[in-house]
Amino acid sequence: MALALIGCIFASGCNKRISDIDAPGSPAPVPSGPYWAVPPGVWVASDLRGTSEIDGLYASSDPRERCCWIAPSATLIAPKTAGTATAILTVWVPDYPFFEAAAQGLSVAIAGREEHRTALEPGVHRLRFALPDAIRAHAGEVRFALRTDRTFVPYDEHVNADRRALGLIVLGVAYQ
Numbered sequence: 001m002a003l004a005l006i007g008c009i010f011a012s013g014c015n016k017r018i019s020d021i022d023a024p025g026s027p028a029p030v031p032s033g034p035y036w037a038v039p040p041g042v043w044v045a046s047d048l049r050g051t052s053e054i055d056g057l058y059a060s061s062d063p064r065e066r067c068c069w070i071a072p073s074a075t076l077i078a079p080k081t082a083g084t085a086t087a088i089l090t091v092w093v094p095d096y097p098f099f100e101a102a103a104q105g106l107s108v109a110i111a112g113r114e115e116h117r118t119a120l121e122p123g124v125h126r127l128r129f130a131l132p133d134a135i136r137a138h139a140g141e142v143r144f145a146l147r148t149d150r151t152f153v154p155y156d157e158h159v160n161a162d163r164r165a166l167g168l169i170v171l172g173v174a175y176q
Contacts, residue, residue, distance in 0.1 A: 027046040029080055036060070037067045041173035043077045043141065056146070057170065066092060069166045072151050076144040078173035085136050087129045089144065097132035098150075098157045105149030110142060111135050120147075124171065131175075144173065 036050050037060045048054050052061065057072025060067035071159030078087070089108060093099050104120040111132040117125075135142060155163045 006031040034061065035063050037063075039068050039172045041056075042076045042170070044107070058162040058164070058166075062119070066169055066171070069164070069169050070146060070148070072148050072165055072166050072167045073171075074146045075171065076146065076173060077141050077176075078144065079141050080131075080135075080175045081138060082137060082139040084175035087131055087142065087144070088122065088176060089102050089127045089129065089176045090174070091120070091127065092124050092171050093122045094169065096152070096157060096159060098152050102150065103143055106168065107147045108147075109145040109147075114145075128176075146170075163169045 034050070038054070038057065039045050042057070044051075044054055044059075049176060050059075052059055053071070055076075056071035057076060058069045058071070080087075087110065091106065093104050099122050103118065105118045106120060106127070107114055107116045108127070108129060110129055111134060113132050115129060116126055127134075131142070151160070151163055151165045151167065152164060154160045
């Protein structure tokens with residue numbers, strides 16, 4: 001059983017959860033509403049839930065897609081606890097020919113302090129940012145103003161019919 005689970009995980013075709021192992025067969029769960037997701041750690045006001053675009057962040061409406069593309073400029077809100085000194089923004093640059101031809105760049109502004117990261121080649125990147133002293137000690141919302149150097153339009157690159165101008169994919173925000 002353990003080898004089957006490991007093989008299933010590495011093959012990326014496994015739809016089972018740990019809780020399903022050795023459980024009797026049952027019909028697939030029925031969703032209670034439309035799928036909608038934002039990256040872990042990102043907060044969205046309740047009145048904006050279900051919206052497809054929130055300040056340049058494109059919420060995911062397809063569970064098969066990686067969440068979530070941003071427009072070339074986006075603002076994310078991520079709540080933090082008191083005493084955190086470092087923000088970790090995890091982003092993914094897909095391995096499309098567009099991004100392989102020239103790496104993406106990303107500017108991130110937090111509380112007026114901007115840092116620019118260059119040479120974000122295809123792959124997952126965990127970007128660390130020191131939080132400004134003014135917001136380190138206190139719990140609350142942190143605004144991340146993101147701006148990418150390059151614009152990717154899936155339709156123009158013959159990826160799919162999506163005509164949005166996109167920057168990169170945000171996978172999550174965390175603190176240390």
